[in-house]
Amino acid sequence: MSEFCLIFVTRIENYCMKIDNILRYLTELKDNNNREWFTLNKNWYDQVRAEFETISKDFIVEVSKFDEEIKYVDVKDCIFRIYRDIRFSHDKTPYKSHFGVFVAAEGGRKSQRGGYYLHLDPTGCFVAVGVWCPEPNLLKALRQSVFDNIEELNEIRNDENFSKYFNSFYEEDKLKTLPKGFPKEFKEAELLKLKHYLVEYTLPTEITEKEDFAQQVAGIAKNAYPLNRFLNYTVDELKG
Numbered sequence: 130m131s132e133f134c135l136i137f138v139t140r141i142e143n144y145c146m147k148i149d150n151i152l153r154y155l156t157e158l159k160d161n162n163n164r165e166w167f168t169l170n171k172n173w174y175d176q177v178r179a180e181f182e183t184i185s186k187d188f189i190v191e192v193s194k195f196d197e198e199i200k201y202v203d204v205k206d207c208i209f210r211i212y213r214d215i216r217f218s219h220d221k222t223p224y225k226s227h228f229g230v231f232v233a234a235e236g237g238r239k240s241q242r243g244g245y246y247l248h249l250d251p252t253g254c255f256v257a258v259g260v261w262c263p264e265p266n267l268l269k270a271l272r273q274s275v276f277d278n279i280e281e282l283n284e285i286r287n288d289e290n291f292s293k294y295f296n297s298f299y300e301e302d303k304l305k306t307l308p309k310g311f312p313k314e315f316k317e318a319e320l321l322k323l324k325h326y327l328v329e330y331t332l333p334t335e336i337t338e339k340e341d342f343a344q345q346v347a348g349i350a351k352n353a354y355p356l357n358r359f360l361n362y363t364v365d366e367l368k369g
Contacts (some may be wrong), residue, residue: 144340147180148249151228152337156251159226167224174211177228181249182208184343185230191347192245195354198234198361199245206237226250231261241267242364243326243357245350254337256346257299258353259327260360267367272308272321274363279317285359290352295328326360328353 154177158167167174186204193199209229215221231237233244241264246257263271275282285291302324307313311321336345 144342145338147184148337148342151177151181151249152251155226155228155249158224159251162222162224162226164223178211181228181230184249185232185247187343188230188245188247188347189232191344192232192350194347195351196245196357198242199232202232202234202237204230206239207232209238243360245347245357246327246329247346254332255329256332256350257327257329258295258350259299259325259356260364261325261327263326267364268324269308270363270367271326271360272311272323274359275317275320275326276311276315278359279315279320282320282359283317285355288352288355291355294330294349294352295356297328298323299325299327299329301325326356328356 154170154173157170161167182204185208189199189202189204189207193202207230209225209231211225211228213220213223213225215223227248227250229246229248231240231244231246233240233242235242237244241260243258243260246261248255248257260267260271286295298320300323304322304324306322307315307318308321311318315321330349332346332349336342339345
């Protein structure tokens with residue numbers, strides 16, 4: 130085997146090993162979601178956290194190739210903490226059983242801008258694009274933008290490259306009735322009931338086994354870049 134082939138195979142194995150190690154850790158954590166187990170396995174957590182940070186950095190680099198806003202995003206601002214906020218939750222398990230990173234300008238995971246989310250989870254990995262949980266004034270403005278510019282949004286949604294991966298918006302917390310101020314005869318009324326303007330795509334297992342994982346995931350997300358441009362126009366307009 131040539132030196133080039135040996136290096137290439139090693140890189141594939143190393144990348145696959147990172148993701149496999151992360152998913153194995155999260156599986157164990159889900160089955161042992163308590164502080165005692167977490168403390169005993171802190172070294173393992175530190176290792177997989179570093180591995181996920183490496184993957185996230187690679188993802189940021191790839192996304193920045195088609196979205197210039199992302200060029201100066203700091204990975205540490207984008208990765209979510211593994212610790213759960215259990216103050217108002219019936220579920221008192223202290224840790225999340227997944228890793229997530231939201232890549233967006235102006236604050237990373239705390240940004241109100243449309244961005245790119247990568248989710249690693251033993252029960253299913255996915256990539257999402259758009260605005261997650263906008264503040265009330267932004268949500269109102271986004272709904273108005275959807276109403277006013279529905280032809281433009283539908284052109285984005287119906288694009289062959291977009292619809293190949295993203296078929297519908299994320300519907301968690303969706304309203305049961307149309308928000309006040311919008312006509313009931315609006316043909317796309319269901320879009321105005323959304324609480325998040327976000328689309329997602331479940332990653333096939335074979336993608337997590339590829340050396341160019343970050344590149345492939347970013348390539349999928351690229352197809353929804355026009356959606357982020359559409360959403361971020363309203364974000365910027367609201368800021369004045």
